[in-house]
Amino acid sequence: MTLLDWMPFSVLLPLIAAPVCALLPGRLLPWALAFTAVAGSAVISAFVLPAAIEEPLRYAFGNWPPPIGIEYRVDAVNALLALLISAMAVVMLPWARLSVNQEVPERQGPFYALFLLAMAGLMGITLTGDAFNVFVFLEISSLSTYALVAHGRNRASLLSAFRYLIMGTLGATFYLIGIGLLYIMTGTLNMADLAERIPEVADTNAVRAAFGFIIIGLGLKLALFPLHRWLPGAYANAPSATTVFIAATATKVAVYVLLRMVFTVFGVEFALNMPYREVFFTLGAIGILFASVSAIDQPTAKRMLAYSSVAQIGYIALAISLVSVAGLAAGLVHIFNHALMKGALFMAVGAVIYRLGSDRIEDFNGLAKSMPWTMLAFVLAGLSIIGVPLTAGFISKWALIQAAIAEGNWIAVVIVLVGSLLAVVYIGRIAEAAYLRPAPENRPAIGEVGPGLMIPLWILIAANFYFGIDTSLTLGVATRGAEVLMGTGP
């Protein structure tokens, strides 16, 4: 089998493993199967990436050539994202075992099955070259994510999951309407074909409406301000393992679809005739400021990080509103880097929840003495969110500011910097509680968490610093991907 034959299995492995996983009894077996499937997927993705950078890989399902069949089309952009999703899953699953044992004590088979479905859905969205197929995988991953969120320990998680379901379904429906309109106008669902045929019919209201529906639908999915209301609750009330994974990947995949639709399918010219720039710039900018300020006075750490995620999506929106290779590269690199830092932060908070059963900010008081390594990891990942040099976050900020300066967009520069400073405040709030405030007298003696939770966390911390120094993979591939999207590269 060639690499091309293997490539679809990065989606199929978790998809096939999911139903089997649901039937497996006990705790170890479902986990082991899930890990095997995910690891296989990651290995395939790792091999696909260098090949896809050279030349886009195309795979026609069932040997039906497009536009009749569904085509997978993998270039630098989605290969990077696929590697990110599968690698995050590989790092997260060993961490999840302990956390899930505590938070989801029973029926773990279905839980891991749902996780595999969510992951397969995300991988599928990423790799497919068919606009309708995107919708199918979007629903697979969304439905399973709603169920994963509902696995949380308190009743609020049911409410949050329901809210997520309503908003997510709205988003998917809007996307579907948009695709439907495009199909009526062009007669195809294959992205490459769409890209060829849309210019002929670009000057019609139907295509403009399709653009609007798709943007709003995806805006809901990626939690673009002000469509973000579902996100904080979903992140805060989901089981920690779910939060780590979806925070690192789910909204990022929606950003990817957005980029693909806007730049590959509709094309830069069409987008610039629509108020694409203005909308994303404005919403991104307001989102950064609003969400960062909101993060400051949240009662719990997970909610705080959730609002921080909304702010980070604002950075990405701001970056892709610049419509330049440097801007898109900054957005793509932040998708990658943000997964590393937010994954690490949610893992650190998850470890605190594992020990303490709470993530209220005041419960962090004096925690640095009982859990020094967890809190150190939290602070280091926090530095990456702030964008301190030598961290991955610094590279993101640098790339974004540089792109903004090159476009002469000084407002963007100011907003990015103000956002960083607000991050100092919300990260500093927890750091101050953990390091400078005395522990409450009545807290039972707790110790550091074991290696099962610690090692994956520190792998991500190490990655945060590694990708802050060696950016050939992240920034290099992101730049390549941006060239592909802008149509200036291979």
Place this chain on the structure above:
Amino acid sequence: MNPQLLIIGLLATPLIGALLISQAGRWPNLRETITLVTAASLFGLATQLIDPVVNGAGASLVLAEPLPGLQIAFDVEPLGLIFTLLASLLWLVTSVYSIGYMRGNDEPRQTPYYAFFAIAISGAMGVAMAGNLLTLFIFYEVLTLSTWPLVTHKQNAAARAGGRVYMGVLLATSIGLFLPAIIWTWVVAGTTDFTPGGILLDRIEPTAAAVLLGLFVLGIGKAAVMPMHRWLPAAMVAPTPVSALLHAVAVVKAGVFTITKVVIYIFGLDFLATVPLEKYLVYLAGFTVIAASIVALKQVEIKRMLAYSTISQLSYIVLAALVLAPFAEIGAAVHIVAHAFGKITLFFCAGAIYVASKKTRVDQLRGIGHRMPWTMVAFAIGALSMIGVPPTAGFVSKWYIIAGAFQVENFFVLAVFMASTALNAAYFLPIIFRSFFRPEDEAPPVEHGEAPWPMVAALAFTAFGTIAFFLFNGPIVEIEARMLEVAK
């Protein structure tokens, strides 16, 4: 030893020291031995750099390239060499002093204290040796972050509040102003390397260059040019050795050092002379000199008074760098050293007074000169150096800066220096006078003499250095003069 290895050694030695210190918490004597050995070896390594840098072979090293064309690179030039030597020598002295202070005061959490101290020194080394703005920025932030645990050492409400202001101002200025200035420089010049003669000539509009210079001067918050000075008084909640070495030498000098490097190696003196509005920054620095002195006059806490004095003295250096006269640039570099010796002596004295008598206020010092003669003589020497009276170090730098002001006929600078000399005398001389020639008000709560001997030894050493620098400043002036020739 080969210069590349030396650079790595200078960065790594304090880090290795910090690691060992953190593991030696249970054995205080071993822990302090590690600190002293680390500091001594660091100074030893720094002296090895003199020969390659002064005799032209140079010392540079590229560690990594995180962004295309942007390296983490080191290149030691004369100014950096002086800063390296200064910080490493005074770390050794401060370590001796710290032992007396921390033990004499029975401070808690001494292990993290010594460990973070070492990390901060590594940050200072990185700033001193940085070969471009990106590298400098990285270590600038290391210095900010590693000193936060030191500032908040006491972990009470005052320490938390001070820590918040400290972090808030330093990170807000560095991320909010300094970083965009660096990125802007990179976008227009395509490099951020420190290059003799500057890199911005013909690459940026003079008006835009004025904005850029403003971003640099205000963004380098560690130089404490008003209105970015608030973090320095806030940092005084730290234990006194921290105030002495970090907030009179390593951190604040990293700030003025950075400004001097930006002036000489990024803008270049000739280009800067054509930048409009540049003189307004001179006025801002001049205002800081005077205003901080007036605020210092009204302080009752000794350490806060010294902090405002530091703000004023730092702006001497900024002012001197921005006067754009060759003599003044030499004066700026000399004052980095001269002020360091004088001010660290003053802080050492304040700490010694606190450990011996628990006194922290200016008005409690009547007659204390009789109980602590060594300390107060050293205090007097430090104070004279702040005022700029011979035979102290402060006189030398003032001489060069004023000479520079004459070179370019900048009489504003002259007026600032005269006014500030008078103000400095107004807040230092009464203290010295009262401590020797006024009787004590009443018997102090505790009978005391001098502070523990390591503290007295340290402050005697730096006071001696303050006078010695007056007599033997030739090599430093010569190195700086050569640097300026190259920069031309």
